[in-house]
């Protein structure tokens with residue numbers, strides 16, 4: 001419950017959050033897409049958290065139904081993984097979401 | 105040296121070999137590209153080999169200079185990873201390589 005609360009707090013307080021694994025190419029693709037668009041998401045590398053990594057992955061699964069990485073949130077809303085984020089971008093919907101989430 | 109010999113034997117005796125990890129999307133992409141082209145590569149899942157997995161990954165790095173997965177061989181020749189294999193396909197060079205490697 002404490003970890004779940006902290007995830008909910010993290011995704012609501014940061015415009016863009018990516019739960020990632022450092023050596024995963026799909027996670028790298030999402031992170032570099034955000035950077036190319038000029039946004040610096042909060043990146044949490046699950047493989048750098050020791051035993052908390054797998055625990056956090058299970059909490060993300062409970063909250064979002066998605067166990068896999070990358071796990072992307074924008075403006076507190078769960079977006080999905082790499083393919084979901086890239087699809088949104090191809091439809092021209094990613095940048096508007098990011099600019100809405102980051103504007104004061 | 106024994107493991108190195110066994111890798112060299114495996115890649116020379118099978119027309120197409122993919123060293124993979126079961127949960128890696130780049131590995132999945134390469135495996136499904138082969139399947140779509142009608143080829144069944146020999147797939148070795150490094151994460152299902154216990155302690156031999158990381159050892160095999162180091163041997164592959166020594167032989168090919170590539171530590172990452174997927175690690176693809178066709179007709180005994182080292183092709184590279186997912187992006188290399190997909191690029192070859194886009195240039196129309198993958199299918200000829202596979203058909204040459206599989207023809208008697």
Ligand SMILES: N[C@@H](CCC(=O)N[C@@H](CS)C(=O)NCC(=O)O)C(=O)O
Pocket residue numbers: 024025026027067068069070080081082083084127128129130
């Ligand atoms: N279609 C999903 C695929 C996500 C996926 O399968 N991710 C893999 C790594 S590439 C994963 O999380 N596997 C389980 C794990 O690593 O714990 C996406 O685009 O994000």
Ligand SMILES: N[C@@H](CCC(=O)N[C@@H](CS)C(=O)NCC(=O)O)C(=O)O
Pocket residue numbers: 023024025026128129130131171172173174184185186187188
């Ligand atoms: N461009 C390479 C990228 C390969 C890559 O970075 N693979 C990752 C997994 S997606 C990897 O092997 N990371 C280290 C590891 O998992 O041991 C390719 O297309 O295959």
Ligand code: FES
Pocket residue numbers: 023024025026027127128129130131
């Ligand atoms: S671990 Fe290979 S693409 Fe994610």
